Amino acid sequence: MRLRLVPDNTRIDFFRYMRFWLAVSILGILGSFASIAVFGLNYGVDFRGGTLIMAATPEEHDVAEFRGLLTELDVGDVGVTTASDTTGAGRHVVLMRLGVTGEDATNQREVIAQVQAALDQAFPGISYLQVDTVGAKVSDELVLDGVLAVLLSVIGIMFYIWIRFEWQFGLGAAASLLHDAIVVVGLFSLFQMEFDLTIVAAVLTVLGFSINDTVVVFDRVREVLRKYKRMPLVEVLNLAFNETLSRTVMTVLTTMLALLAILIFGGPTVRGFSVAVILGIVIGTYSSIYVASAVVLWFGVKRDWGSAKGETGAKRDARV
Structure with a gap:
């Protein structure tokens, strides 16, 4: 008997309180910048020297x-x-x-x-x-390299999504990844947890996990768009999220089990890494719905995927 954590025919309206969650996302980003400006980051030996x-x-x-x-x-x-x-x-x-x-x-x-x-x-x-x-000089170089690693990863992922889907999806994915990275770093600043190269690796891991979840949803969105060419875009996105909900829940839970084991038994050396990835997975799952899809909903997408001249102005469907 197959384990079912989520019913097959869920009908959750993810976009019912879209404006509220967008406000939460904006406040999270602004709060992260404010925390970094006021408290700074508790740099480890890698960055501080x-x-x-x-x-x-x-x-x-x-x-x-x-x-x-x-x-x-x-x-x-x-x-x-x-x-x-x-x-x-x-x-x-x-x-x-x-x-x-x-x-x-x-x-x-x-x-x-x-x-x-x-x-x-x-x-x-x-x-x-x-x-x-x-040394101090090496630590300064590592700070720059860490920032460049995150930015180049986001840019590369954006172009990949752009080529595979449409430019609206690429912008949505980039906005989601930047949101995840900024909020995770902001939480490390707020709670003054040590920030070193291990945390940079954790942030990159989070970006990989987040884009994987986003691509799965976007792929389902494309399938639904092909099947229901006249369905409002907000309903298309809702249907895609409901159809992939079981997969999302299973992926998050199984990953969390492994990370909790690392957090509990791994010791202080990998504690920061596990905390960063746990926070990032929660934030990334959230942002794939309320950041990436919000951008797609705002700009609209092509209604006829098989035609290069299909409709693109779906903003009128975005009544949220």
């Missing part, structure tokens, strides 16, 4: 002990968190982020050696699992 030391001790120690020692050494901003040991060796793993910046590699090595010597003396038996250093 500094040193990350992952160490393990045979006995458990309070993070305050590590933080106090590092603060006395005057190594800039200090952040200390614990991590789970996935090897089963019974070690106690701690992550230390130091604000050791500058372009002098020799000076950085000397500071790291000084920190390790102090840790060796204070915590006998400590071992170093990972030591990463990012």
